[in-house]
Amino acid sequence: MLSSRLLSQDWYHRTISQFFAQTCARRADHVALVFEGREIRYHELHTEVQRLAQSLLDLGIGRGDVVSTLPSPTPEFAALYFATLQVGAIVNPLNLLWGTQELQGVLQRNAPKLIVTVDAQGPRDVLALLQGALPDLVREDGRARSALLPSLQHVVCVGRAAPVPAGYIDFQRLRDPAIGVKPEQLQALVDAGKATDIQFMCQTSGTTSLSKSALWDHRPPLATAHFGARNLRITEDDRYINLAPFYHNSGIFALTMNLAYCGTTVVLMDGFHPVEALRLIDRYGCTSTFGFDAHWQGMRRVPDFERYRFSIAKAILAGEPRTYDLVRSMCPPGATINNLYAQTENGPLVSLADHDCVNDSINKHTHGRPLPGVEVVVKDLETGERVRQGDAGEICYRSPYLFRGYHQQPEETRKAFDSEGYFHSGDYGHFDNGYVTYLGRLGGVIKSGGENVSTTRVTTQLLDIFGDRFDDVKTLGVDDPYWGTKVVSFVRMRNGQPLPGNAELREACKGRMAIYEVPRDFLPWEGEWPVSPEGKIDFKRLLARAQELLAAA
Incomplete structure (x- = not known):
């Protein structure tokens, strides 16, 4: 099944629901999901999705309706994902880490008819978050109403931490075996779907303003699935461990x-925990995954890492050269390790390393080649003109997998494209000999002494120069009355060594880094980096600590 899909362009002309139905039929007895010791086979997952889809229809949810979720990475939300697509509704995962103001603003703009939420995620009370965002929310007799969100009709709760409170629709009710499923009606909905149907409302990560809602049809996520599977050399026998939250791309x-696409097995865990991840990889012989820096570092820094069987042989990274080396050291010899460059607006893959590239320097230091059909250029930050090959600037691209605009934000959509039709990514990097190198968000490109400095590039160079002494580095910009913004690097030393003084380290960088790239201050760091549950470095906390240390100096 998969081999024929990888050799065709069906993914560009069909829907996820159509692939999912076919996969469940052809892989009926194969294990689809593993969660908390339970194995769910494809025919069981399909039955679950059918019940949920029928329940959504019975609630009045159909084509074009928005279903917003506050999801846990569990089988309930995996099944809900496919059920929502099957009835033609729009999938809209929301970030569990938001505050009430962000959640309220996004809900009001997205106007969901249905909200499905987990009750808690780790120590986070998600129901309290939702009630804080919609303080006038009233729930009774299976209905919900809020003057702040007049589109809302129902709120469903998945009870993970405790019984579902009164007033919420219990998710278990939607999956009741007694539900009268109408297979012909559901199949007709699948058959009627088109690849160009908008069925995804995916939140951007956001910067200083409210998270934007990018609209996808089926082509962006299926392009990512197709090229991800191809470049990772996925087979139907692979077992993928999910390390990421379901509200992330x-x-x-x-x-x-x-x-939907490959018919492989997915091992789930309710939130990322390094020891639990290693235990599951060992127990189920997991062979593939995607991870951010903090996922890999978290697993590798488990004190007894060596006692676990680390069977991951196919990995996609969103990381720095340092992470590439780390993952290479963790995985079995010959493992496929692919760096990527991704954005929500492209579903999300823009570029990806090739599994058969034998130049390890390219694999390590770039983020691969643009997906077939994607045109990448780099433009000057000030003039908007194209820069010379290899020079840094803003990464811009045209793509057959681009989003269909920001929901309810036509002006924001218009401003994202230039007169040539290129989408301006807001990312800093270069495009050299056909390979994309991402150097950070433009917010991570600081103006220091009048020069553009990529904090990602500074970190990479410091690890190359001091690789035998520095265990890891994180670089950021700190406001400064003289420099405008000065370059500052936190350093975690190897084997408990003391951090040398600024003068000694700056002297060692001379001639090996541009003068304006050399950090003005090197600050010590011990232990793990501060991260969010998404696995990304929390630079706000690092900045606060840097300001504290510099003020005390």
Whole structure:
């Protein structure tokens, strides 16, 4: 099944629901999901999705309606994902880490008819978050109403931490075996779907303003699934461990690639925990995954890492050269390790390393080649003109997998494209000999002494120069009255060595880094980097600590 799909362009002309139905029929007895010791086979998952789809229809949810979720990475939300697509509704995962103001603003703009939420995620009370965002929310007799969100009709709760409170629709009710499923009606909905139907409302990561809602049809996530599977050399026998939350694009990638497109097994855990991840990889012989820096570092820094069987042989990274070396050291010899460059607006893959590239320097230091059909250029930050090959600037691209605009934000959509039709990514990097190198968000490109400095590039160079002494580095910009913004690097030393003084380290960088790239201050760091549950470095906390240390100096 998979081999024929990889050799065709069906993914560009069909829907995720159509692939999922076919996969469930052809892989009926194969294990689809593993969660908390339970194995769910494809025919069981399909039955679950059918019940949920029928329940959604019975609630009045159909084509074009928005279903917003506050999801846990569990089988309930995996099944809900496919059920929502099947009835023609729009999938809209929301970030569990938001505050009430962000959640309220996004809900009001997205106007969901249905909200499905987990009750808690780790220590986070998700129901309290939702009630804080919608303080006038009233729930009774299976209905919901809020003057702040007049579109809302129902709120469903998945009870993970405790019984579902009164007033919420219990998710278990939607999956009741007694539900009268109408297979012909559901199949007709699948058959009627088109690749160009908008069925995804995916939140951007956001910077200083409210998270934007990017609209996808089926082509962006299926392009990511197709090229991800191809470049990772996925087979139907692979077992993928999901490390990411389902409100992140990588969660959508895990569900779409593995369960709809490839017919592989997905091992889930309710939130990332390094020891639990190692235990599951060992127990189930997991062979593939995607991870951010902090996922890999978290697993490798488990004190007894060596006692676990680390069977991951196919890995996609969103990381720095340092992470590439780390993952290479963790995985079995000959493992396929692919760096990527991704953005929500492209579903999300823009570029990806090739599994058969034998130049390890290219694999390590770039983020691969643009997906077939994607045109990349780099433009000057000030003039908007194209720069010379290899020079840094803003990464811009045209793509057949681009989003269909920001929901309810036509002006923001218009401003994102230039007169040549290129989407301006807001990312800093270069495009050299056909390979993309991402150097950080433009917010991570600081103006220091009048020069553009990529904090990502500074970190990479410091690890090359001091690789035998520095265990890891994180670089950021700190406001400064003289420099405008000065370059500052936190350093975690190897084997408990003391951090040398600024003068000594700056002297060692001379001639090996541009003068304006050399950090003005090197600050010590011990232990793990501060991260969010998504696995990304929390630079706000690093900045606060840097300001504290510099003020005390």
